Amino acid sequence: MKIKNKRAKKITLIISCVFLGYVLWLLLCPVEIVAVHENRHFSSVLVNNFPLTTKGKIDWWLQNKEMLKERYDIPKPAYYGDFSVNFWLFGDGYKEEGKYDRRCFDDMKTKVNCIEKNIVFSVSKSENLGVIFVVENGIYRIDKNGKIAKVNID
Template sequence: MLRIRQTNSTRPLHLTTLIALISVTVLLISVLINFAFFRQPEIMATKQNLNFSDVAVKNMPFTENGKIAWWQENKGKLHKEFNIPSPAKNGDWYISVWNSGSGFQNRPEGDIRVFSSETQDMICFRNDSDKCLQKDLVMRIENNRSGGVNIQIGDKDISVK
């Protein structure tokens, strides 16, 4: 009967493979964390109707604090470049910020009535049919009577100055 004897020379190979696997895993996790948390938000499109404004943003921050910080850092840019917000005569204004992460789509060709099942979950940013998004509301921002701003993220209302 032939006996196969294991030697210690195979152990370093297993250890080397394990170290390589751990290194690759750590590298992949680092890349994913970097991509998820350090990506730069980008304003993709805006639209305005009276004192109601819509803003499509790519790469919005994930956290509530990150979204509030995005608003505080970009409110000047929105006003300067897009005239957003545009207050009504009484001073009220409203901004809806939409996630454009999955990109723009064409408006469906079929029934385009307001309550059509094909279009009710879409918002379009131009009269062109190629600037439509599936509705994914990130936050609503509006002014309040005390001169501050209310930000609604999910079911939370946050007041900021």
Template sequence: MIKHFVIMLIIIICVCAAWHTSRPVEIIAVHDGNTILVKNFPIFKNKQIAWWESNKEMIKNRYDIPRPDEEGYYAIYVQGFGDGYHRDGEREEDADLLCFKDMPVEAHCINKDPLLTIGNARNAPSYFE
């Protein structure tokens, strides 16, 4: 009886893990010319980098990022969208909010959830943090 329970539990965990890792990344919005808000972002760094490498041309064409400065440097921040936009109540508990100046509405902040930073300099390879 316990053996069957353990086997079923392992099967359920494997199915859930396979489902979680197979969901496509959804780009919710791009803000301030350097921040991408996403849902379903890969957990593992190598999968995150692979997602960036396979989508960077589409992101450049659709959202015009990255936008290198005059020295060729840029940084792009991928943030989890979480439970959506919130308004900034300017209280101490709002310190973990990331607010976007390019939104003219009151609810223009998200809970900080940094997932990946992509950076580059003119004569250096891209870096991922």
């Protein structure tokens, strides 16, 4: 009986360590920006290893918005100040349009210019709402005090 318990404990410990290692790898793996596509004041950023949590996504934007401006000149606000930046998972890379409802980029002059529609994060700014963040579990905005708050939609 003791041998079975020791073996079960060892197996549980190994599985736990592998799981913890995987979670740490996901959390520490840097975001990879594969490409940026633009259409006036709308930008699409193709990424790998994007943060998994809402807080992680918003924090990543806040920490990297200057880098995005310097390296990629995004966002590019319209003359009235509005902009939109969508972050898409690059996944298996560019594909032909073929399949229904892929996101294709007209700035690429090739048939292989589409990705699967797997949006993971969106940031936009408008005169009425200010800066808003759209994630899978809701919409957040920066309030007048500079704090991030979830927008209640009724």
